[in-house]
Amino acid sequence: MNTHPSDSKEEILVQLRGEVKAAMSRWVQAGKSLNCWREPLVAVASARDPLFEELKRVVDPGHAMPNDLLSGARSVVVFFLPFQRGIGEENSRSKGFSSRSWAESYVVTNSLIQAVGESLQTDIARHGYETVVTPPTHNFDEEKLVSAWSHKHIAYIAGLGTFGHHHMLITTAGCCGRLGSLVTTMPIAATPRPDKEYCLVKSGKECYGCVSKCRYGALFKSHFDRHACYRQCLVNDSHFGDLPLTDVCGKCACDVACSYEIPTC
Numbered sequence: 001m002n003t004h005p006s007d008s009k010e011e012i013l014v015q016l017r018g019e020v021k022a023a024m025s026r027w028v029q030a031g032k033s034l035n036c037w038r039e040p041l042v043a044v045a046s047a048r049d050p051l052f053e054e055l056k057r058v059v060d061p062g063h064a065m066p067n068d069l070l071s072g073a074r075s076v077v078v079f080f081l082p083f084q085r086g087i088g089e090e091n092s093r094s095k096g097f098s099s100r101s102w103a104e105s106y107v108v109t110n111s112l113i114q115a116v117g118e119s120l121q122t123d124i125a126r127h128g129y130e131t132v133v134t135p136p137t138h139n140f141d142e143e144k145l146v147s148a149w150s151h152k153h154i155a156y157i158a159g160l161g162t163f164g165h166h167h168m169l170i171t172t173a174g175c176c177g178r179l180g181s182l183v184t185t186m187p188i189a190a191t192p193r194p195d196k197e198y199c200l201v202k203s204g205k206e207c208y209g210c211v212s213k214c215r216y217g218a219l220f221k222s223h224f225d226r227h228a229c230y231r232q233c234l235v236n237d238s239h240f241g242d243l244p245l246t247d248v249c250g251k252c253a254c255d256v257a258c259s260y261e262i263p264t265c
């Protein structure tokens with residue numbers, strides 16, 4: 001990356017996105033896994049965005065601020081690695097448990113997120129700025145089931161998408177994929193947030209496709225039971241006992257209107 005603070009917002013975003021893509025290519029070329037992903041998305045929030053303070057109310061009083069992770073933080077970079085459609089389709093088809101490819105994609109994407117973050121960190125360091133790469137997952141309170149650094153809420157602040165009825169973030173590439181983020185002292189212009197709700201129900205239209213996909217007593221038209229959801233994630237983890245931690249489900253995000261794009265009706 002050859003970024004300079006005077007570069008236009010578009011130029012810096014293109015460069016960041018190029019770095020993420022390059023890290024993904026190196027990963028696949030090194031034979032670390034098959035290519036499970038579509039084109040990545042990247043967005044940036046100002047570390048001083050007042051919405052960060054709101055996370056203490058909306059997520060948890062213990063939610064970290066960018067400056068808690070890195071003194072002098074100026075920007076938060078968030079990236080979304082969308083899964084190939086086939087992975088979502090297979091998870092949708094598999095009965096009861098998540099599909100094996102969904103579980104394996106989760107595991108390998110966690111490792112890739114770490115690699116992408118470290119690659120960006122190295123690149124930003126060349127320009128004299130510090131970066132802290134946040135862990136891809138499992139930084140949450142297992143009783144309250146809330147995260148001390150919620151990637152999806154950070155991604156919302158950065159303008160990567162809007163929340164769906166299923167409580168996942170819907171991006172321009174849908175919700176089927178995984179998020180990573182890092183905090184840096186590098187000043188980068190923030191990307192704007194969408195000016196409309198992407199979720200059909202939240203925009204006053206009919207859908208609830210995600211509710212129909214949840215057979216585990218977790219997601220309803222009226223509410224979301226995060227404890228029931230996590231129980232099902234742990235069922236899948238036991239089912240895939242030969243894999244590292246796979247506390248995932250994702251059925252409500254697979255093969256619904258918002259899985260791979262902004263939904264339309």
Ligand code: SF4
Pocket residue numbers: 164165166167198199200201202207208209210211256257258259263
């Ligand atoms: S499936 Fe429909 S209701 Fe559910 S989050 Fe997606 S767009 Fe919203």
Ligand code: SF4
Pocket residue numbers: 166213214215216218219228229230232233249250251252253
């Ligand atoms: S992830 Fe699974 S258990 Fe949780 S709401 Fe979606 S379908 Fe239901």
